Amino acid sequence: MKKARKVLISMLLVVMMLGMVACGGSGDNAPAKDNAAKSDGGSAKSTDGGNAASTEPDISEFQEITFLTLGNIPTNGRAEAILEDLNVILKDKINASLKVQWVEWADWQTQYNLLLASGDSTLDLIGTATDWLNAWENVKKGSFMVLSDEMLATYAPKTWSEVTPNHWDQCRYDGKIYFIPEDQYTQWTNHGFFYRGDWAKEVGLDQITSFEDMEKYLDGVKANHKDVIPWDVAGSANLPMPQYYINAYTNQTTLLGTATGNYSLFFIDPSDPYKVQNPFFDGTLMEDFATMMKNWSDKGFWREDALNYTGETRDLFYAGKSAVDQHHTQTYIFGIKQNMDEKQPGSDAKFYPFSATSKNLVRDIITHGACAVGFNSKHAERALMAYDLIRNDEECYRLFTLGIEGVDYINNGDGTFGRPAGYDDAKDGNGLDFWWGRNDAYELINENVYSGYKELFADFDSYAIDYPITKFVFDPANVQPQIAAVADVCASYIPKISLGKVSDPKAEVEAFKNALKDAGYDQIRDEIQTQLDAFKASEGK
Amino acid sequence: MKTAIREVVNANSNVAVPSIRKKTLWKQIVNSRTLLFMCLPAIAYFIVFCYIPMPGAYIAFTNFNYQAGIFGSQFVGFKNFEFLIQSGKLWMLTRNTILYNFAFIIFGNAIQVLVAVLLSEVSSRKFKKLSQSAMFLPYFISAVMVGLIAFNILNYDYGFLNTVMKLFGADPVKAYSTPEVWPFIILIVHLWQNTGYGSVVYFATICGIDQSIVEAAQIDGTNTLQRIRYITLPSLKSTVVILFLFALGGIMKGNFGLFYNLVGSSNSNLFPYTDIIETFVYRALMNQFNFSYSAAVGLYQSIFGFIIVIISNWLVRKFDSESSLF
Numbered sequence: 001m002k003k004a005r006k007v008l009i010s011m012l013l014v015v016m017m018l019g020m021v022a023c024g025g026s027g028d029n030a031p032a033k034d035n036a037a038k039s040d041g042g043s044a045k046s047t048d049g050g051n052a053a054s055t056e057p058d059i060s061e062f063q064e065i066t067f068l069t070l071g072n073i074p075t076n077g078r079a080e081a082i083l084e085d086l087n088v089i090l091k092d093k094i095n096a097s098l099k100v101q102w103v104e105w106a107d108w109q110t111q112y113n114l115l116l117a118s119g120d121s122t123l124d125l126i127g128t129a130t131d132w133l134n135a136w137e138n139v140k141k142g143s144f145m146v147l148s149d150e151m152l153a154t155y156a157p158k159t160w161s162e163v164t165p166n167h168w169d170q171c172r173y174d175g176k177i178y179f180i181p182e183d184q185y186t187q188w189t190n191h192g193f194f195y196r197g198d199w200a201k202e203v204g205l206d207q208i209t210s211f212e213d214m215e216k217y218l219d220g221v222k223a224n225h226k227d228v229i230p231w232d233v234a235g236s237a238n239l240p241m242p243q244y245y246i247n248a249y250t251n252q253t254t255l256l257g258t259a260t261g262n263y264s265l266f267f268i269d270p271s272d273p274y275k276v277q278n279p280f281f282d283g284t285l286m287e288d289f290a291t292m293m294k295n296w297s298d299k300g301f302w303r304e305d306a307l308n309y310t311g312e313t314r315d316l317f318y319a320g321k322s323a324v325d326q327h328h329t330q331t332y333i334f335g336i337k338q339n340m341d342e343k344q345p346g347s348d349a350k351f352y353p354f355s356a357t358s359k360n361l362v363r364d365i366i367t368h369g370a371c372a373v374g375f376n377s378k379h380a381e382r383a384l385m386a387y388d389l390i391r392n393d394e395e396c397y398r399l400f401t402l403g404i405e406g407v408d409y410i411n412n413g414d415g416t417f418g419r420p421a422g423y424d425d426a427k428d429g430n431g432l433d434f435w436w437g438r439n440d441a442y443e444l445i446n447e448n449v450y451s452g453y454k455e456l457f458a459d460f461d462s463y464a465i466d467y468p469i470t471k472f473v474f475d476p477a478n479v480q481p482q483i484a485a486v487a488d489v490c491a492s493y494i495p496k497i498s499l500g501k502v503s504d505p506k507a508e509v510e511a512f513k514n515a516l517k518d519a520g521y522d523q524i525r526d527e528i529q530t531q532l533d534a535f536k537a538s539e540g541k
Numbered sequence: 542m543k544t545a546i547r548e549v550v551n552a553n554s555n556v557a558v559p560s561i562r563k564k565t566l567w568k569q570i571v572n573s574r575t576l577l578f579m580c581l582p583a584i585a586y587f588i589v590f591c592y593i594p595m596p597g598a599y600i601a602f603t604n605f606n607y608q609a610g611i612f613g614s615q616f617v618g619f620k621n622f623e624f625l626i627q628s629g630k631l632w633m634l635t636r637n638t639i640l641y642n643f644a645f646i647i648f649g650n651a652i653q654v655l656v657a658v659l660l661s662e663v664s665s666r667k668f669k670k671l672s673q674s675a676m677f678l679p680y681f682i683s684a685v686m687v688g689l690i691a692f693n694i695l696n697y698d699y700g701f702l703n704t705v706m707k708l709f710g711a712d713p714v715k716a717y718s719t720p721e722v723w724p725f726i727i728l729i730v731h732l733w734q735n736t737g738y739g740s741v742v743y744f745a746t747i748c749g750i751d752q753s754i755v756e757a758a759q760i761d762g763t764n765t766l767q768r769i770r771y772i773t774l775p776s777l778k779s780t781v782v783i784l785f786l787f788a789l790g791g792i793m794k795g796n797f798g799l800f801y802n803l804v805g806s807s808n809s810n811l812f813p814y815t816d817i818i819e820t821f822v823y824r825a826l827m828n829q830f831n832f833s834y835s836a837a838v839g840l841y842q843s844i845f846g847f848i849i850v851i852i853s854n855w856l857v858r859k860f861d862s863e864s865s866l867f
Contacts, residue, residue: 109830113830116607117607117830117832119607119608134830137829137830140606141605141606141607141830142606142607142608142609143607235805235807235808236805236806236807261824261825261827261829262827303696303697303698304696304697304698304715304717305692305695305696305697305698305717307717307805307807307808307810308692308696308717308804308805308807308808309692309696310689310692310805375607375608477604480624480831480834481620481623481624481626481627482624482627483829484624484627484628484825484826484829484831484834485624485627485628485629485825487824487825487826487827487829488628488630488821488824488825491806491807491809491824491825491827492809492812492824493809495806495807495808495809496807496808496809496810499807501718501808501810518629519627519628519629520627
């Protein structure tokens with residue numbers, strides 16, 4: 001979050017810059033194009049790629065496709081080498097070449113959205129996501145081109161047939177498809193605590209499955225390891241702790257697309273998904289949570305000034321100076337486990353997914369990664385063809401995700417891959433970051449990955465459910481001022497309650513609730529409920 | 542004869558009046574061509590970054606859509622300003638922002654003048670240069686670093702301050718849970734960062750004082766204090782007024798970097814004393830990319846600032862027309 005601190009200034013800057021663009025480039029006629037695309041569902045675009053109905057797309061003219069992804073621009077030359085190889089194939093198959101453009105991690109949220117706002121016509125394929133890259137907001141603001149069914153069927157036929165109609169529906173807004181979901185790839189990004197098995201054993205815990213266990217563990221660490229901060233937490237990181245507590249102690253899940261700032265207040269019960277739930281107000285859940293955290297804080301589980309602390313806490317966990325870290329399953333399997341085995345041998349790093357307490361787990365949505373086409377793109381058809389190849393052609397797929405065989409990776413032939421000797425991911429990674437259409441069918445698993453992941457996944461699979469109302473897209477237009485005000489209230493109360501920096505937790509929760517009400521919580525909730533009712537009716541239920 | 546002269550004069554005046562005017566303007570330009578040339582970057586800067594984008598402020602009244610553009614987007618009137626009122630904090634935020642900036646301007650200028658005067662009285666060239674550089678340095682330290690330094694000094698567990706306190710057997714202080722001390726901390730940090738930089742202008746003005754006046758005063762037997770009181774300070778007056786007016790224009794604009802990095806985004810216990818418009822807007826709008834709302838805030842601040850400048854300029858002109866800006 002430290003990196004996003006310039007958001008405000010940058011937004012004001014863009015206002016100025018857009019002003020210039022508006023004055024200088026008014027001949028661009030963007031609104032007219034928008035209307036054309038809207039009126040006939042994007043088929044207006046099909047003219048420059050030949051006849052949409054014809055089976056053979058016209059590829060006589062060579063085109064360069066730009067692919068926007070996130071990540072730091074690689075400097076080791078691997079990306080160039082891979083793209084060179086890939087472009088030979090693309091030239092041969094679709095008479096096109098691919099160029100990758102990166103939005104670097106420094107200030108990525110601002111950079112990414114500004115780039116889309118610019119309407120740059122060279123943006124063809126755009127990596128997006130509904131949960132972490134504002135895909136719906138960008139749809140509403142007009143960043144993406146409508147992808148008509150015919151377009152997809154003609155230019156990305158494999159993808160079109162592979163993604164089920166139900167999954168396509170999850171990418172529709174007002175009946176029109178705006179992006180292609182990453183629905184053929186399994187991953188778990190449910191959050192939880194990482195802890196040390198060896199230290200848990202000291203207090204007789206084999207497996208932590210609740211916040212109460214966690215408290216016992218932290219107590220033990222505090223007593224047995226004087227130089228360790230039990231949970232060195234950087235409070236400035238906007239940790240949505242109440243959300244995790246709700247995950248652990250209810251059967252509710254966040255209602256996607258209704259976040260107020262960095263925090264989610266609105267939840268649904270998957271057994272009755274058309275009714276918005278208010279876990280922050282119901283029962284004494286928040287009071288219990290606040291009391292527990294106040295207790296943890298008083299016991300000194302974290303720094304006195306944790307709210308202002310900005311340190312790299314994971315490094316301290318790796319260094320054995322902190323006993324707990326918090327993030328999601330992918331991080332545990334592909335980072336924490338391996339690193340801890342290496343850096344703290346015998347630490348037996350374990351994972352307490354918050355879902356374990358109440359068996360409350362919702363699968364990753366299929367638009368955690370997705371691919372859109374820029375609204376100003378001149379090569380939409382060829383871009384879709386290129387995407388179809390990268391996603392569904394084994395050779396292209398592995399080239400783009402893993403790199404050149406023998407140089408970047410070694411195919412063991414049994415579904416796993418190894419790395420050549422001396423390969424260091426931090427140094428030799430290709431940085432192409434294709435997170436917008438991965439495909440289990442062509443994925444290879446790293447041979448060194450923590451072998452227990454299969455049991456973990458199997459355990460998740462045994463109780464995980466699908467998010468029930470993926471087609472519901474909340475339109476905040478009517479309650480925008482309230483959302484902004486509530487976002488401020490959340491950012492003001494949630495961090496201090498979560499880290500117990502309050503004198504009286506119950507009174508503080510009461511004040512929080514009152515502040516939420518004053519800021520317009522009820523209006524937002526009623527608006528969501530109204531839209532949910534309309535959605536339910538449209539579903540015919 | 543007389544008529545002939547008159548005719549000549551008439552003829553001359555008929556033709557010459559406009560040509561003289563043109564000539565003077567042209568002459569003025571030619572005469573001050575070097576100065577104008579030096580102004581060019583500044584003029585270009587203001588045209589490009591201030592005047593051309595101005596119509597873009599219209600975005601504050603629209604429901605902005607990327608494809609439709611600023612002027613094609615739907616007009617929504619003052620709807621984008623609603624969230625400022627909805628929060629119920631507008632007054633507190635405006636008050637905090639103005640009070641902080643007021644304190645910055647008053648204390649900042651007073652100390653800058655003091656430092657400039659002191660520097661000008663120092664005779665050792667070496668010491669002058671050294672102290673100037675030392676004071677200048679903090680200006681170039683980024684706000685993120687300043688926030689980190691402050692945390693390392695003030696934090697409860699391992700902070701420098703508390704380590705020293707414990708050494709002397711005193712109770713450690715919880716600076717990050719004591720909102721009352723923050724206005725002072727922020728003010729001190731601001732002064733620490735800006736005094737060296739700000740004093741340069743005053744120092745330059747002092748250097749520009751006619752030395753003959755100073756010498757005359759010395760012959761008349763003034764001591765150093767009298768010289769400062771009757772020569773240096775009066776000659777600084779118009780500079781002070783101009784800089785004061787400039788600063789007033791920005792009185793509604795808070796120093797986001799400084800406040801955000803010192804106070805952090807999470808420690809809301811401090812907010813009643815430290816929240817300014819910028820930090821509030823950042824919290825309320827982060828992750829929303831609502832250009833219209835941000836523009837609305839910017840417009841609110843600019844218009845407020847504009848009014849303040851006009852009023853204060855009018856006041857200055859009333860009491861001392863020489864020093865006013867326009």
